[in-house]
Amino acid sequence: MTWLTFLISGTLLAATPLLIAALGEVVVEKSGVLNLSIEGMMSVGAVTAFIVVFETGNHWLALAAGGVAAIVLSVVFACVVLFALGNQVVSGLAVGLLGIGIAGLAGGSYENMTVAPMARLQIPFLSELPVIGPGLFNHPLPVYLAPLLAVVLWWALKYSKVGLVVRAVGESPESANAVGYNVVGIRFLAIMFGGFLAGVSGAFLCVASSTLWADGMVAGRGWIVIALVVFAMWRVERVVIGAYLFGAASIAELLVQSAGISVPSQLMTSIPYIVTIVAVSILSMDGKRVRLNAPVSLGRVYLGTH
Amino acid sequence: MLNILKKLAMAACVSLVAATAQAEPTKLGFIYPSPTGDVGWAKQLDLAREAVVKEFGDKVSTRVVENVAEGPDAGRVINQMISDGAKFVVLGSFGYFNDGLRLARQFPDVAFLHASGFKQSKNFGTFTARNYEGFYLAGMAGGMVTKSNTLGIVAAFAVPEVVAEVNAIALAVKKVNPDAKIKIVWVNTWFDPAKEQDAARAAISRRAGVLFSLHQDTPSVVNVGQAQKVFVVNTNSDMTSHGPDAVLASVTTDWAKYFVKEVGDKLADNFNGTDFRGGIADGTVKVVAWNKAISADQMAQIKQAEADLTSGKMHVFAGPLRDQSGTERVAEGANLPDPDIFAMNWLVEGLDGSLPK
Numbered sequence: 001m002t003w004l005t006f007l008i009s010g011t012l013l014a015a016t017p018l019l020i021a022a023l024g025e026v027v028v029e030k031s032g033v034l035n036l037s038i039e040g041m042m043s044v045g046a047v048t049a050f051i052v053v054f055e056t057g058n059h060w061l062a063l064a065a066g067g068v069a070a071i072v073l074s075v076v077f078a079c080v081v082l083f084a085l086g087n088q089v090v091s092g093l094a095v096g097l098l099g100i101g102i103a104g105l106a107g108g109s110y111e112n113m114t115v116a117p118m119a120r121l122q123i124p125f126l127s128e129l130p131v132i133g134p135g136l137f138n139h140p141l142p143v144y145l146a147p148l149l150a151v152v153l154w155w156a157l158k159y160s161k162v163g164l165v166v167r168a169v170g171e172s173p174e175s176a177n178a179v180g181y182n183v184v185g186i187r188f189l190a191i192m193f194g195g196f197l198a199g200v201s202g203a204f205l206c207v208a209s210s211t212l213w214a215d216g217m218v219a220g221r222g223w224i225v226i227a228l229v230v231f232a233m234w235r236v237e238r239v240v241i242g243a244y245l246f247g248a249a250s251i252a253e254l255l256v257q258s259a260g261i262s263v264p265s266q267l268m269t270s271i272p273y274i275v276t277i278v279a280v281s282i283l284s285m286d287g288k289r290v291r292l293n294a295p296v297s298l299g300r301v302y303l304g305t306h
Numbered sequence: 307m308l309n310i311l312k313k314l315a316m317a318a319c320v321s322l323v324a325a326t327a328q329a330e331p332t333k334l335g336f337i338y339p340s341p342t343g344d345v346g347w348a349k350q351l352d353l354a355r356e357a358v359v360k361e362f363g364d365k366v367s368t369r370v371v372e373n374v375a376e377g378p379d380a381g382r383v384i385n386q387m388i389s390d391g392a393k394f395v396v397l398g399s400f401g402y403f404n405d406g407l408r409l410a411r412q413f414p415d416v417a418f419l420h421a422s423g424f425k426q427s428k429n430f431g432t433f434t435a436r437n438y439e440g441f442y443l444a445g446m447a448g449g450m451v452t453k454s455n456t457l458g459i460v461a462a463f464a465v466p467e468v469v470a471e472v473n474a475i476a477l478a479v480k481k482v483n484p485d486a487k488i489k490i491v492w493v494n495t496w497f498d499p500a501k502e503q504d505a506a507r508a509a510i511s512r513r514a515g516v517l518f519s520l521h522q523d524t525p526s527v528v529n530v531g532q533a534q535k536v537f538v539v540n541t542n543s544d545m546t547s548h549g550p551d552a553v554l555a556s557v558t559t560d561w562a563k564y565f566v567k568e569v570g571d572k573l574a575d576n577f578n579g580t581d582f583r584g585g586i587a588d589g590t591v592k593v594v595a596w597n598k599a600i601s602a603d604q605m606a607q608i609k610q611a612e613a614d615l616t617s618g619k620m621h622v623f624a625g626p627l628r629d630q631s632g633t634e635r636v637a638e639g640a641n642l643p644d645p646d647i648f649a650m651n652w653l654v655e656g657l658d659g660s661l662p663k
Contacts, residue, residue, distance in 0.1 A: 003508070005511065112524050210529075211529050211533075212526060258508045265492035265659070
């Protein structure tokens with residue numbers, strides 16, 4: 001594998017979990033709920049997926065199980081913020097910590113174990129191309145499903161009725177309610193959707209790219225996801241750019257170091273963050289447009305109509 | 307109210323007497339920064355704890371709290387252990403240093419052993435491994451078996467301990483294979499398995515056929531090595547089961563002898579906090595799981611070096627030694643003194659890359 005091949009393949013593998021979780025978070029935030037518990041949901045998804053692969057060897061079942069496990073956690077979050085009317089920031093942090101804790105506990109006896117990697121797609125002709133073949137066309141299927149999902153979500157949020165309703169609920173829950181939509185119900189479903197994707201994302205990280213379980217292995221990616229969504233101004237196409245950019249920068253950093261170039265490594269380590277923030281900020285420079293894009297009721301408690 | 311207090315005090319006295327009469331086991335507490343798991347730093351500490359239990363039987367009772375975050379939580383956990391009666395506490399991470407030192411002053415009858423601390427007192431001893439000696443031996447093996455003449459190092463943080471290991475590898479490789487090149491990738495994290503794996507893949511994409519996984523506590527790099535058919539030397543535990551073909555050698559730490567001695571001292575009431583630095587000579591650092599790819603001839607050379615390190619005939623950082631800029635750091639005939647080894651902040655001549663200033 002040449003360094004160019006690794007730059008491509010490493011970027012795809014590093015960006016995929018970020019993209020999957022960020023797409024879910026876009027939907028949740030578009031519905032007006034700030035979900036800060038992504039890290040915990042990814043952890044729960046990761047450990048569940050690991051246990052499933054370890055016991056059954058089925059990676060697809062594991063991805064689904066990871067998603068479902070995170071849905072359970074997201075329901076806890078949804079109940080707290082939608083029914084108990086808890087502050088979204090505090091509730092999100094609490095549920096996130098809960099998820100990280102549960103994952104550590106559930107994975108205790110699997111700590112530092114290893115599973116077989118997920119099967120990689122072999123596309124006739126394409127996978128055999130030099131450089132690009134092993135770089136682009138030699139990965140587990142979810143690597144390709146993630147951008148596909150992004151396209152679907154982009155279309156759905158922009159043009160479909162479901163998407164418009166979700167956005168309406170996030171912009172003005174009172175108006176949505178007035179025209180007959182069940183605000184709490186829609187937000188509940190959005191949170192579950194976001195939870196599912198966060199779980200799948202953690203599952204992918206664990207059983208498709210790392211193949212090992214260790215407590216804390218999500219290692220802050222849940223926070224990067226949240227930052228990506230905000231810096232991308234809640235727009236799906238920019239989330240896609242941000243995720244791949246971050247992935248590429250985090251791989252490039254390691255490649256520059258391994259070339260033996262004398263750059264302080266701490267500076268290199270911070271480059272993915274700097275590049276992503278700068279790039280996405282430039283895209284989002286127009287303050288008026290940012291305000292237009294931010295869901296107006298994001299983070300606000302919806303008291304309902306009494 | 308006063309009455310209740312009196313009763314309580316009496317009850318306490320009675321139970322104290324009862325306790326002495328029954329010769330209760332001495333309570334030993336162990337605090338680890340990570341889960342014990344299958345392999346890793348905490349696992350090695352726990353193996354030593356098991357050795358202590360085996361040695362002293364029902365004279366001691368041990369309690370473990372794993373995965374304790376460094377910071378305020380650590381102080382709370384240590385405090386709790388002491389108030390539960392622990393008389394001997396092992397602090398398994400550098401990050402517990404300040405809390406440990408403070409509580410050691412507060413509870414002079416409790417003995418502490420702290421991993422890699424730099425201050426000692428009557429009841430506060432510290433322990434450090436000379437892992438660099440193990441990595442020197444493993445580095446020889448790496449330099450011998452490489453086919454691409456390129457080796458990669460995935461290193462956690464550029465702290466002196468890790469820098470010393472990088473330098474030891476470089477010196478060993480240079481000795482057995484002067485043409486070999488070394489690619490260093492600092493991941494700047496103690497724990498992020500996915501990133502460590504990417505760093506390993508980056509080094510492999512630069513043709514590294516032998517990787518050194520410096521202070522990765524999980525088999526992250528070993529897994530990549532196994533999948534991509536490159537050799538890996540890893541830290542802390544024998545990871546052969548995670549990479550039967552990949553593991554070239556594992557540089558492990560064995561604290562059993564040291565823990566047993568210190569607990570014995572405590573039981574005999576003559577504990578004294580010392581600065582313990584265990585290496586190849588005393589068996590604290592052991593290189594195990596040598597790969598079959600190393601020929602008998604090469605193994606003999608490595609074993610010779612091990613014997614020379616043990617006898618003191620050889621020193622890893624023996625002069626003349628120059629740093630990257632060509633400045634002489636150790637003169638001909640001299641050895642780098644311990645304080646300088648454990649404060650190493652320079653790379654030896656011939657290595658690429660730079661260190662944080």
